[in-house]
Amino acid sequence: PQRTSIPHDKQQAVIESLSQRGLIKVVEGRITEVWLTEQGQQYLLNNYEGNSTSEHIHLRMLTDYLRLLRKFQGVNREQIQSPTTESQEEPTIKKLPLSGSKPTDAEILQLIQDLDKKLGTNNYLPIFHLRQQLHTRLSREELDKALYRLQKQEQIELSALVHTQNYTPEQINAGIKQRVGSKLFFIQVTVE
Incomplete structure (x- = not known):
């Protein structure tokens, strides 16, 4: 006390x-x-x-x-193991071409499916995972436009984040702002 x-x-x-x-x-x-x-x-x-007003x-x-x-x-600390070189049964994410060209919508859709499978998000992939993979290839605005195109083509659905307690502010900020309501945060693939 x-x-x-x-x-x-x-x-x-x-x-x-x-x-x-x-x-x-x-x-x-x-x-x-x-x-x-x-x-x-x-x-x-x-x-x-916490309700402290201190930022530090x-x-x-x-x-x-x-x-x-x-x-x-x-x-x-003793239980934390360093990464080993043993192969683990994780799905691999198909690498996009390294050229400076922008990925196509089809490549973005495939990456969404690969990330969902690897991360086990059950077709409910948080957008920040996709942004992390594509941040060197697409600007935030370009990725948002690509996602809107895929949604318009009915290949994906974007849904808002309701409960924020499981995510960091940085992860939440990766969502797509809307004029009204919560940010679009999850991607669901609607095609096979």
Whole structure:
């Protein structure tokens, strides 16, 4: 409690509130030590959104959060393996020609299908994956126009992002802005 920015006179009430909600466990009658319960960890990982007005975080805060993630995920440094050269049964993505020419709509459609298969997105590919593959070949505007052409030809459908909590701001910004509503974010292939 002493290490928080919570005023001293409110610390006890905050701790009791967190304890009643099952987010922390209190040891003994006088609160001297607290830790996160499984439910508290779940809340931090899945639901917590900071409301600080600061645009920066301290390295210590980031380190603590990463430790929490590793602990919760059951991963420690020794378990993280470097990539091996053993072949894995992953679908390969057909490489587009390296020439300076722009990819055709058919090549873009094929790349969408290949990425969907490789990433296992069940015909619901987030646009940022496609942008990452084509960023050196097409500008944002050119890719948007190509996707609109494919949609007009009824080869794909574009749908909006509703729940943003699973994506980073950069990934969300890769979506296509609309005048009204959420960004177009997912690509679904409608042809075989």
